[in-house]
Amino acid sequence: MKSKTVKRRAPAAKSPADELWQLRLYVMDQTPKSATAFANLKSFCENHLKGRYRIKVIDLMRQPQLAKGDQILATPTVVRKLPKPVRTIIGNLSNTESVLVGLDLRASG
Amino acid sequence: MKTNRSKSTSPVTRLPKCPTGIQGLDEITGGGLPRGRPTLVCGSAGCGKTLLGAEFLVRGAAQFNEPGVLMAFEETEAELKANVASLGFDLAGLVRSKKIAIDYVHIERSEVQESGEYDLEGLFVRLGHAIDSIGAKRVVLDTLEALFASLPNEAILRAELRRLFRWLKDKGVTAVITAERGREQLTRHGLEEYVSDCVILLDHRVNDQIATRNLRVVKYRGAQHGTNEFPFLIGDEGISVLPITSLGLNHKVSNERIATGIPRLDAMLGGHGFFRGSSILLTGTPGTGKTIISSNFAQAAARRGERTLFFSFEESPNQIMRNMHSIGLRLEPLVKRGLLRFHSARPSLYGLEMHLATMFKEIVTFQPQVVIIDPITSLMDAGTDSECRGMVTRLVDYLKAGQVTTLFTSLTQGGKALQQSEAAMSSLMDSWLLLQDFEGNGERNRVLYVLKARGMKHSNQIREFLISDRGIDLVDAYIGPSGVLTGSARAAQNSLEKAAVLASQQEAAQLKREVERKRDALERKISGLRADYETEAEELRRIAEQVGTSTLMLTTERAASGLLRQADIKVAAQARGNARNGKVN
Structure with a gap:
């Protein structure tokens, strides 16, 4: 699976696992909590989505108006904008198993 | 009595209050909700929690220049706007003019996965952003408990809610938090644990197929408040709470006397008619001429240039006008000149409280000097005895406070003891006229007498009451050795x-x-x-x-x-x- 994705990064791929992943990480301020969440997400993506993910970190402290758009209540929150459908994981992502479930990677991973 | 006490003590330890602008609620709470503190409004589904919250914001923005934030967890912005628009609130307009901000918070449980620790800073940020963007003084969270369904970790949620309420207090906003009524506690998830300053309970119950809404201030820390259950209703101008006890017995009284429109009746009442602002009960069996006397009273008022509001629960305005025409009483010109207004409604149309509220509203808009309710007994069927008594009490107090003379007609069934059916009402009335049928000699004749007239000399005699095509007249009934003779016998x-x-x-x-x-x-x-x-x-x-x-x-x-x-x-x-x-x- 991994080798397959490495080999074929073509945009024509149909499988969600082949697409480019757009992730948004909503955090509140540059706190250790936020840093932990970012580190967890980063390592998770490196393990499972190497080379085909993009993480956008949004600090709600600076951009509070963005919270409404993605219905953010909790921080930290990861929103998978692509591939569709949108998935949301709340928490610092310390539980890898539930991140897999949350990002719908379990079946294919 | 309660209000008197609170009035006299409130200047000493005054808790800052935030007026809701909701009719009656500010009276019960002695000025409004506690300013800068959260208030919990709980009740079962469909009892008006969201509306109360919305009205609090709309009135705050429109009347008190206090912008507000509505954070909705159950209804979308569009739904909310549409819902309250039907009650006459221009939520959309207030949103456009940046007086109100609406934030629809929605989390689909199935789309959310939990992983590790988190907090609800996102919610705080959104609320804080909304508050700051319009400089809000008021916040409504409707219904916060929806979060319990969306977020799996209750421990975190509870901790965060506790923090939220403290945060709201620190922000200095007056907040209303709505919650579902729980089975054994006030709210389903025990929110009353966090909001302890003011708790209002709404309730909607059905008695005899007629639904009544009730409001009760369960708790109001640091302030006197009415503890009773008060009926309230949702009309086309929002919520109105109808406090019974808030009206005291300290209204002004007038020495002015007003004519009844029947000179002989005036003569029976010490020569001058009724006192202005008094309540008059006109009791009679069917067909004794109650509506005719009422119409005469209205005409006499119009002759003085006063306005009369005629609540009819049995006849349509046109029918009354036609019938009065037959005795030479023309009411149409009075209606055209704006001196007489009819309000007709079937008693069974809606509950007693709705009737009362409608009547209050009519009275407020028309500002009459004379009010006629024909007949009050029809309304009695719409509620239980105690409810009716409460209603009549409030109505009488309300009208007396405004120096409005009120004529209640009351229909008694033939053969029933007269005093019995009106016992509940009569003590509220200042004057009581009785119309009765005398049968005998193969005919039926009407008589009238004054049963009571507080504060005035009145005749103790029975008068025969004649209705002709030139109006009505009272003549002396013959009282002799063979009893009272009326009609042809007289x-x-x-x-x-x-x-x-x-x-x-x-x-x-x-x-x-x-x-x-x-x-x-x-x-x-x-x-x-x-x-x-x-x-x-x-x-x-x-x-x-x-x-x-x-x-x-x-x-x-x-x-x-x-x-x-x-x-x-x-x-x-x-x-x-x-x-x-x-x-x-």
């Missing part, structure tokens, strides 16, 4: 008496004539006798004169013959002198 009795009087008058006249004749005869007799006497006296005088003349003639003749005979002239002359000077005997 007329017959009257003519009998007239005949008797006539007969005795004739007799007296005849006697008089007789006496006069006797006197004439006597006088004639007297004048006859006088004539006789005068005849005789004349005769006597004539005889005496005759005697005198003949004596003189005798002497004269003797002297003449002596002269003839040339007798001593001297002697003769002397004798002549004697005869001239001396009396002839």
Whole structure:
């Protein structure tokens, strides 16, 4: 699976696992909590989505108006904008198993 | 009494209050919700929590210049706007003018996965952003408990809610948090644990197929408040709470008297009619003329240039006008001139509270000096006895406070004890007129009497009440040894008496004539006798004169013959002198 994705990064791929992943990480301020969440997400993506993910970190402290758009209540929150459908994981992502479930990677991973 | 006490103590330890602008709620809470603190509004589904919250914000923004944030967890912005628009609130307009901000918070449980620790800073940020963007002073969270369904970790949620309420307090906003009613506690998830300053409970229950909404202030820390359950309703102008006890018995009274439109009735009431601002009960069996007296009262008010509001629960306005026309009472011109307004509704149309609220609203908009409720007994069917009494009490108090004279008509069933059915109401009334049917002699006649009239001299007599095509009139009923006679019996009795009087008058006249004749005869007799006497006296005088003349003639003749005979002239002359000077005997 991994080798397959490495080999074929073509945009024509149909499988969600082949697409480019757009992730948004909503955090509140540059706190250790936020840093932990970012580190967890980063390592998770490196393990499972190497080379085909993009993480956008949004600090709600600076951009509070963005919270409404993605219905953010909790921080930290990861929103998978692509591939569709949108998935949301709340928490610092310390539980890898539930991140897999949350990002719908379990079946294919 | 309660309000009096709170009024007298509140200046000392005044808790800052935030007026809701909701009719009646500010009276119960003594000025509004606690300013800068959260208030919990709980109740079961469909009892008006969201509406209360929305009205709090809309009125705050529109009336008190306090912008507000509505954070909705259950309804979208569009839904909310549409829902409250039907109650006359322009939420969309207020949102456009940045007086109100709406944030729809929605989390689909199935789309959310939890992984590790988190907090609800996102919620805080959104709320804080909304508050800051419009400078909000008020916040409504509707319904925060939806979070319990969306977020799996209750421990975190509870900790965060506790933090949220403290945060709201620190922000200094007056917040309303709505929550579902729980089975054993006030709210399903025990939110009352966090919001302890003010708790309002809403309730919607059905009695006899008629639903009544109730509101109760369960708790209000640091302030006096009405603890009773108060009925409230959702009308086309939002919520109105109808406090019973908030109205005191300290309204002004007037000494002015106003005419009833029936001069004889005025006369029965000490000559001047009813007191202004008094409550009058007009009781009668069917068809005794209650509506007619009411209409006359309205006409009399119009003649004084006063406005009358006529609540009719049995007849349509057109029907009343047509019927009154038949007795020569024209109400249409009064309606056209704006001196009379009808409000007709079937009693079963809605519950008692709705009726009351509608009536209040009509009274507020029309500002009448006279209110007629025809008949109040119809309304009695719409609620239980205690509810009705409460309602009439509030109505009477409300109208008295505004110096409005009120005429209640009350329908009693024939054969039922009159006092019994009105016992509940009569003590609230200042004057009580009774209309009754008298049956007998093959006919049915109406009578009227004054059962009570507080503070005025009034007649204790029964009057017969006549309705003709020229209006109504009161006549004295005949009260004699055979009881009260009315109608044709009274007329017959009257003519009998007239005949008797006539007969005795004739007799007296005849006697008089007789006496006069006797006197004439006597006088004639007297004048006859006088004539006789005068005849005789004349005769006597004539005889005496005759005697005198003949004596003189005798002497004269003797002297003449002596002269003839040339007798001593001297002697003769002397004798002549004697005869001239001396009396002839």
